Amino acid sequence: MSVNSVPTNLISATIEKESFYHGLMPREDVRLILDKNGQFLVRMSEPKHGEPRSYILSVLYNNKLDDFNAVKHFVINCQQKKYFINTNVSFQTIQDMIAYYQKGNIEIQDGCKLVASVSRQFWELDHEMITIQAKLGEGAFGEVAAGTMNFKRRGKTVKVAVKQAKAEKLDKEQIKCFMAEARTMRKLGHQNVVKFYGVAVMQEPLYLVMELVSNGALDSYLKKNEDLSMEKRVEMLLQVAWGLEYIHGKPMLHRDIAARNCLYGDGKVKISDFGLTRNGTFYQVKPNTKAPIRWLAVETIKTMICSQKTDIWSYGILCWEVFNNGAEPYPGMTPADVAQQVSSGYRMPPHSLAPFEVQTLTTRCCAENPNDRPTAPEVAQILQRVTGVHRPNFSAIAKKEAEELLLMNTATMKNYSHRRKGTQRKPCVPKGM
Numbered sequence: 001m002s003v004n005s006v007p008t009n010l011i012s013a014t015i016e017k018e019s020f021y022h023g024l025m026p027r028e029d030v031r032l033i034l035d036k037n038g039q040f041l042v043r044m045s046e047p048k049h050g051e052p053r054s055y056i057l058s059v060l061y062n063n064k065l066d067d068f069n070a071v072k073h074f075v076i077n078c079q080q081k082k083y084f085i086n087t088n089v090s091f092q093t094i095q096d097m098i099a100y101y102q103k104g105n106i107e108i109q110d111g112c113k114l115v116a117s118v119s120r121q122f123w124e125l126d127h128e129m130i131t132i133q134a135k136l137g138e139g140a141f142g143e144v145a146a147g148t149m150n151f152k153r154r155g156k157t158v159k160v161a162v163k164q165a166k167a168e169k170l171d172k173e174q175i176k177c178f179m180a181e182a183r184t185m186r187k188l189g190h191q192n193v194v195k196f197y198g199v200a201v202m203q204e205p206l207y208l209v210m211e212l213v214s215n216g217a218l219d220s221y222l223k224k225n226e227d228l229s230m231e232k233r234v235e236m237l238l239q240v241a242w243g244l245e246y247i248h249g250k251p252m253l254h255r256d257i258a259a260r261n262c263l264y265g266d267g268k269v270k271i272s273d274f275g276l277t278r279n280g281t282f283y284q285v286k287p288n289t290k291a292p293i294r295w296l297a298v299e300t301i302k303t304m305i306c307s308q309k310t311d312i313w314s315y316g317i318l319c320w321e322v323f324n325n326g327a328e329p330y331p332g333m334t335p336a337d338v339a340q341q342v343s344s345g346y347r348m349p350p351h352s353l354a355p356f357e358v359q360t361l362t363t364r365c366c367a368e369n370p371n372d373r374p375t376a377p378e379v380a381q382i383l384q385r386v387t388g389v390h391r392p393n394f395s396a397i398a399k400k401e402a403e404e405l406l407l408m409n410t411a412t413m414k415n416y417s418h419r420r421k422g423t424q425r426k427p428c429v430p431k432g433m
């Protein structure tokens, strides 16, 4: 947190050094990392419009079957440089307060007690690990920049892309969206999905850190490389199909498949931009939500319903983009024209130079009836056959990458040593992966 943005009566100079302090982590993430009754952490509340921030003590209490409400969030008050939750007893520091309740086995409220603190997870990065370099683009939350991340443990440096969010410029809802995107990315590991390294939420701006994909957004790459062969284009589509097959297998809906949301580098296309992604296989969009009309399936335009088959429709539009050098779909039409034309049955014709099977596939992806559209595995199978490209062992590749990442990350190892004092350090995949 930038010190200026925290109410001056509340600044705790030492709390950031504590492994149980998790910065601006929202309550949705807290629920995922506390799993035993009495486990706790301290965090900073996101500001609601105009409200001051405060430290929060979050404790898992009376947990039954992953009940979201099982976490109690106690506001840590501060008056005259003394911290307190209950007015009858106050402390010089938050650490003193925690020691009082934990070591004394004293109930905070309604039977809630502190048993064990939970340290920062391996995906909670330190800002010091990251060096920001050139600007890559502008995102919904702020700038996206290229940079490097230094894993202290192995001295290894990797190139990264960093989405930055200035919490003082964002409202509570936007911070929630930023962290929700990170939460989604944490669950994914596939060669055709952009790799997630973690979030840095101890200071502002908040960072979402992912691998740097060398050629950037696929739409720009296609615009700059009009001489790409048809074979190469079909191979790119196969890679997106592999990524989408993986996402649907979770199961999740991406809800924003488009060339602008794919990245291209080192011969691989990677699906990116998980801001609209939802868990499950079905999602009803709330009324008056902004939507990428040119990529929307006919039933989404009419009823705002999203399913795996609406992702497949968007994939069909992506096929059009890939064969048309990243041009904007439905050229010459306004978004209102697109909605009206698509609802009346109009479809863009597939590119005449694309292989015949791919033309048929593209048409099927945008079939009126969602049941007539192929599934992502079916798309992948067809394109594997057309290209003759063999299917890699995705889970073995992802497992190896996840293990390498865990070994490199200092924060992770700090966590293990904290939790497994006196025992041999062994990497394992923590919760939330």
Ligand SMILES: Nc1ncnc2c1ncn2[C@@H]1O[C@H](COP(=O)(O)OP(=O)(O)OP(=O)(O)O)[C@@H](O)[C@H]1O
Binding pocket: 136, 137, 138, 139, 140, 141, 142, 144, 161, 163, 194, 210, 211, 212, 213, 214, 215, 216, 217, 260, 263, 272, 273, 275
């Ligand atoms: N991992 C990455 N590697 C290389 N370039 C990237 C990466 N992520 C993003 N970029 C670049 O930054 C630009 C903006 O990123 P992005 O579109 O993901 O931001 P965003 O916040 O998701 O925006 P929006 O939600 O409005 O699409 C992209 O168009 C791309 O050029």
